[in-house]
Amino acid sequence: MDRPSIEALEVGQEVFEATKVVKREDVKAYADASGDQNPLHQDDDFARSVGFPGIIAHGMFSMAHLAKAVKDWAGNPAALRSLSVQFRAVVYMDETLVAKGKVAGVDQATGDVTLDVWAEVDRDGQRVTAIKNARAVVNLA
Amino acid sequence: MPLNHSLKGKTYQEIELEVDRDRVTQFALAVGEDDPRFLDAEAARAEGFPDQVAFPTFPTVVGILASAQIVVDPELGMDYSRVVHGEQSFEWRRPIVVGDRLRATPRIADVYAKGPNEFLVIEAEVRVTDGEVVCVARSTLLSRGTAGGA
Numbered sequence: 080m081d082r083p084s085i086e087a088l089e090v091g092q093e094v095f096e097a098t099k100v101v102k103r104e105d106v107k108a109y110a111d112a113s114g115d116q117n118p119l120h121q122d123d124d125f126a127r128s129v130g131f132p133g134i135i136a137h138g139m140f141s142m143a144h145l146a147k148a149v150k151d152w153a154g155n156p157a158a159l160r161s162l163s164v165q166f167r168a169v170v171y172m173d174e175t176l177v178a179k180g181k182v183a184g185v186d187q188a189t190g191d192v193t194l195d196v197w198a199e200v201d202r203d204g205q206r207v208t209a210i211k212n213a214r215a216v217v218n219l220a
Numbered sequence: 221m222p223l224n225h226s227l228k229g230k231t232y233q234e235i236e237l238e239v240d241r242d243r244v245t246q247f248a249l250a251v252g253e254d255d256p257r258f259l260d261a262e263a264a265r266a267e268g269f270p271d272q273v274a275f276p277t278f279p280t281v282v283g284i285l286a287s288a289q290i291v292v293d294p295e296l297g298m299d300y301s302r303v304v305h306g307e308q309s310f311e312w313r314r315p316i317v318v319g320d321r322l323r324a325t326p327r328i329a330d331v332y333a334k335g336p337n338e339f340l341v342i343e344a345e346v347r348v349t350d351g352e353v354v355c356v357a358r359s360t361l362l363s364r365g366t367a368g369g370a
Contacts, residue, residue: 099252105250105252108246108249108250109250109251111246111250112243112246112247112249112250112251113247113250113280113281113284114281114284114285115280115284129301137305138304138305138308139277139280139305139308140251142277142308143251143275143277144251144252146251146275146276146277147251147252147253147275150255150276151255155267156255156257156258156273156275156276156315157269157314157315159276159312160311160312161309161310161311161312162276162309162310163307163308163309163310163358164307164308164309165306165307166304166305166306166307166308
């Protein structure tokens with residue numbers, strides 16, 4: 080994959096938008112791959128017992144989607160320097176998770192590009208931000 | 221009941237994790253990867269990586285093992301049914317690849333209250349066998365309504 084040209088980046092520019100429909104079988108696969116077997120992510124009865132309408136995706140499931148979007152944009156897994164996120168809302172099955180990123184800073188000398196990133200779902204016509212106050216740094220040198 | 225804030229700085233038993241091919245492939249598929257560098261050793265080597273590359277958030281596997289030790293520490297007094305994952309960060313120094321042997325000594329980097337909630341920050345500096353740090357993972361667990369007091 081081609082990496083973006085750092086010279087062409089401008090602060091404020093939106094650089095990616097990546098969508099993913101959250102499927103129950105993918106959340107189960109994530110539980111098995113990561114080792115996080117919390118029943119909140121697999122057992123509807125349990126999820127209802129703690130006040131949710133059904134199971135919710137792992138925060139890390141959404142973070143992985145965001146990390147993939149950053150990596151796909153950067154073009155190279157070795158370009159990733161950091162990603163930090165806050166989980167602010169839960170995500171339910173069959174919702175469409177949208178990861179977005181915007182340029183927050185460019186250091187031409189080092190090649191480091193800082194992105195403001197987030198992930199949101201549309202829930203009954205309202206935009207719900209599942210991941211916010213998130214930052215990624217990638218090196219494009 | 222509030223968490224025991226005096227445990228800030230406490231370290232826990234070292235975690236060891238061999239990065240094996242099946243787990244790396246399983247993780248990549250679970251996050252919907254089709255990037256061949258995460259799925260195939262030859263594709264990764266063709267781009268200069270020593271072996272199949274682990275997806276960037278793969279160190280969460282270490283983080284989960286770390287949290288599993290810490291949240292049940294009787295000294296900490298955490299009620300896991302009140303806990304949600306509040307924040308997460310990774311600092312990557314180099315990609316983790318199949319064959320790496322990861323080690324991490326998790327520690328409580330911080331415990332603090334904010335409003336009615338408490339926050340437990342678990343930090344794991346993930347090293348490979350020769351001591352090189354490949355990733356620093358920080359997980360903040362939010363303990364709902366346990367701050368007590370006013």
